Amino acid sequence: MKSSAVKRLLFLLLICLVQPLSAAEHPNIVLVFIDDMGWGDFSCFGNTKASTPHIDSLAKEGIRFEQFYVNSPICSPSRVAISTGQYPHRHRITSYLASRKANKSRGIANWLDPEAPMLARFLKQAGYATAHCGKWHMGGQRDVDNAPPITDYGFDVSLTNFEGMGAKLLPLTEVPLKNGGVKKGRIWQDAARLGEPVEWILRSKITGGFADKAVAFIDQSQKNKRPFYINVWPDDVHTPLFPSPTNWADSQRGLYQSVLEEMDQQLARLFDRICNDDALRENTLILVCSDNGPEKNAGSAGPFRGLKATLFEGGVRSPLIVWGPGFIAPPQQGTVNKTSVFAAIDLVPSLLDLAGVSVPKEVHFDGEDLAKTLIGKSHQSRSAPLFFRRPPDRKEFRHLKNLPDLAVREGKWKLLCDYDGTRPRLFNLETDPGEAMNLTDQHPELTERLIKEVLAWNATMPVDAGDPKFNTTQKETK
Template structure:
């Protein structure tokens, strides 16, 4: 306990940019867990009564849960770009999920993230961190995109991914209630070796085992580590352990999803026990846990929030964030819920750079803000700038929603959605109306006008907008 207090006292001003860490004080470790397609209300600590997630809930009971945290896209690839770079994914022309070349071209998006993007991992690697990525990548190297940069080119010492990335892979087999084995992707080997086939229901354990081995090696070498653990098991198709498959299948899509969710939580128990049972890791490791976007229709749940994955409504972009780090949090904030602070995934990179005492490279593009005090429970401040969004270009109508808004902005207590030209505005007092049921655009016309100007100007400044305008001209 004395060591924990010592760390907290001497490092408070470091984390806010004011002091230098003593040379003999070990730098903190960081684990970033990014779940795939998990809804805001899917954890039992966030209100799920249909399934239990006790291992993740324990993180919440020892850390801080945030109810107004946002990712920066309602779909996979751009959301991953945002949290990795601290920038809007529109800057890199990644506005929807990366797929085969022809489809990427049709939608006017890149085939992979530009390796020159300001990666959090690269900055930490240059600062002496051991850096590892374990899990889904989906920022380049998928389907027939076979010449994308290797994950190591983005600042990682080691990686193990799935079908959507370049480098060593775990590829999924399936097994139904009859014991029949199949594959999700028949030609998953096309992106090259090395790869290992294993049951999809066990792949998260495979990623966690590799991550723990990597962390153990870093600890032996007395190096701090930064590790991504990005599982994809709660992304469809849903394959829980085959012993549970038949019963879950009888409950339909939702039943399969919940079985996979609980199995994922069980697998994470192994990682959390590894960290929590080792004093040196427990006292000097920060875990950041959230989802990349909202749930698939009929699978996960966003509770009372409107919309799903691919939507700019709250259900598509609000994420259940948990920050755990007993060695860096005051006792009084452990197990608390922050319902007030508004910030987003682009704020994670600058916050973690501050946390580790790592300077960002000079002249680096950034859209995020340092929210470390909020993440550690020292403040309930929100980011000062608005959070801007554009919808995936191939999702104008989806999941039963027709003619969806193209743009969105969250600013303070307010949220506005509109089309590219500013038309059809929807204005919500999102604190009072998180379900987005009462459009106040007419009642607060001046506010709506101001926010329309902000979001349309922001989008016009993005490279993604220029590509889209060029496509529209050609068509």
């Protein structure tokens, strides 16, 4: 029997032996991971063109974090990071997963290895009920139809969209016509082969479908007296944008604002289910953030430079709201943390700490335990620098040309450069959050040190097709 099969058998035996946890003693966790939303898109983060009252209500009782990062400026690797607590580069997922041919040409995997150290699996092993509701995009898309099901990654149940294996919601579209009619359509019709059952639902209502699945799972978990961990990962606010016909707009930005508001309204049923239940209210953590920066002419990166797919702040800095009245002391509720610098990889060890769940000694996270920061008992930042690498297919991206390859954030400093260390740009984010003034000439020693650090980090990661060394590496491994 192969070692992987033995490990899986041992895992199943362990699950059978686990005693159910007491829901009253272990916090429930809900992670809302929004798609392609900018740092400045919640109204509590400065959006004056659209209103997100239900998400804002979480912020009023929770903490807003202004220096939280995701670990990639694009979808799939960002999801890997927040699921594993490790840099996604370790798993050879450095851009969005697509067809087999496209993945191979970019030097990336077709799916995340199911033996990766998953937050959901650690919690499930400890007795949590676990569910994934929403976009997956870590395997099972386009012609990649033999990826592992989502339940192989530590989830009891799953409901996804066209970028994941298993039960799914697929989108019906309605576009208002000038004559007063409505043009109807379907998107990703062939995705049904990636898993059933399939339910077709209006694209403008899909977030509500995922929220309903999460609410039903909460109901069942409460009935079974088990703590729960739930991913709620909407398709929204990813383009193409299909708000309800009654909320249609004439511009891309207008369509985006309509979808954003409808998403907030549909998530309200999930938030209300938790907030209006005394037991859940005192023993649940809700985290809300975005997987990467916004598309051009859609979302807003606030005061930051750059968009989705770039390593500038607008591509990798995400709004984060943490809500949990039972864990956040009243003086900290409704506050803004402007100083703590940390990232999605840090959420995994932090949430495991808050859940009272330990992991095997052989598991090593790139993330750090910042549990006290999440619940307002500290303003600590992660101690190690944050490193970034651009997606291999994003050297040029639409109107953006010759983008930097690598980046590092250390303290107040941010450095970007190319794979060989050339074209360095150094920014003091305390005084220049918009990354407008290159300070390399003023700080040559700091620049040289940070270049060495980010090049050394990158050398420890598998090479993808964005790196000039990729072709040489491929030949050597054949």
